[in-house]
Amino acid sequence: MSAKNDYPAMSVFVITLNEEAHLDEVLESVRGVEEIVIIDSGSTDRTLEIAEKHGARIVHNDWPGYAKQKEFGIAQCTHNWVLNLDGDEVMPAGGLKMIRERIAEGDVNGIWIHHDDIFMGHSLRKARHHKYRRVYRKDKCHMNTDVLVHEHIEVEPPLAYLPIYLKHYGYDSxxxxxxxxxxxxxxxxxxxxxxxxxxxxxxxxxxxxxxxxxxxxxxxxxxxxxxxxxxxxxxxxxxxxxxxxxxxxxxxxxxxxxx
Incomplete structure (x- = not known):
């Protein structure tokens, strides 16, 4: 358990390459988590400066592909509970608290959450959204590295679902x-x-x-x-x-x- 509260300690890791546009908001949205790990493959903008401001631990790793980079990121996390965010995904207000409260209840190895895609400046919340496994235990997961794109992680059941919608700016323009x-x-x-x-x-x-x-x-x-x-x-x-x-x-x- 974390010394701050009764929640299990958690690591957040973010894969980055020139993510200065949204990274500050991304990291601010998970303020208070025990560890933030940035896996960077050679940013030349203010990405690393922003990460340092938020106390993140920065690890450089040359780009091996989407799935292998995320597998590397999981391995760098100190704590068993992991939250993976991209550099353009912002946790909504109250979302992190919901996740940590559900984890503290036990009997779960991972959590499904949603994207709220921002497209041309507006949310597409009225559309149907996929669920994503973004919260999981390191000792109960396996990254499928055989795929070149749209990587996904396998998590041993049981998994829970929470109505959390990450604000996703990756499709904004x-x-x-x-x-x-x-x-x-x-x-x-x-x-x-x-x-x-x-x-x-x-x-x-x-x-x-x-x-x-x-x-x-x-x-x-x-x-x-x-x-x-x-x-x-x-x-x-x-x-x-x-x-x-x-x-x-x-x-x-x-x-x-x-x-």
């Missing part, structure tokens, strides 16, 4: 969001190619309209006005772009084999 998805789509295409899951003409033709309907209607982005309409199109294009890049990878490989 359409330009920045498209930049991220351009990178993610290439990583996903490379992963699909490694898994022997080729592109197909039907998928290339149908993926965009089907995914648009999934996001706009199924994920209920329709209730977020024109921002929801725009984001549903961008998300659908991400899936189309993945298929297009997968096709390109296969095509270029065949061309090389002919030489």
């Amino acid at each position: 359409a330009h920045g969001y498209m930049d991220k998805l351009n990178t993610y789509s290439l990583l996903k295409a490379e992963q699909r190619e490694q898994q022997g899951r080729p592109c197909s003409l039907p998928r290339l033709l149908l993926i965009f309209p089907l995914m648009f309907l999934k996001f706009y209607l199924g994920r209920q982005m329709i209730w977020s006005g024109w921002r929801g309409f725009i984001k549903a199109n961008i998300d659908a294009f991400h899936f189309f772009l993945t298929e297009a890049k997968l096709y390109e990878i296969a095509y270029r490989r065949k061309q090389q084999q002919k030489k």
Whole structure:
């Protein structure tokens, strides 16, 4: 237990690379936690200065990929209970207290929480959101490092759910969001190619309209006005772009084999 209270001690770790835009707010939102660990892969802005201001322990690690960097971050944490935040995710008021109170009750190895995506300056809270395992015990978790993108951690049951919505600024601008998805789509295409899951003409033709309907209607982005309409199109294009890049990878490989 923490000396400050009856809560088990907790480490917060954040993966960073030039995160000065939101890092101050991120770290302020978890003020009072026993340990903050910054895993940085070479920031050239004020990221490290901001981290030092909040008393964080900074560890440099060259970028090995999303999953392996988070696995490294978990290993650097001193305490068994870990909260993982990205450099653009802010814990809402009262959220940390809710997490720590639930952990103190026992009988749980991890906690599911949500994102509240900020897109074009506004929340998309009316849309349906995924749950994420962001709070877990080090001795009860395993990071799947076989994936190149959209890494996820496996946590032994039981897990609890809390209605906490991290304020997520990673998708705030359409330009920045498209930049991220351009990178993610290439990583996903490379992963699909490694898994022997080729592109197909039907998928290339149908993926965009089907995914648009999934996001706009199924994920209920329709209730977020024109921002929801725009984001549903961008998300659908991400899936189309993945298929297009997968096709390109296969095509270029065949061309090389002919030489």
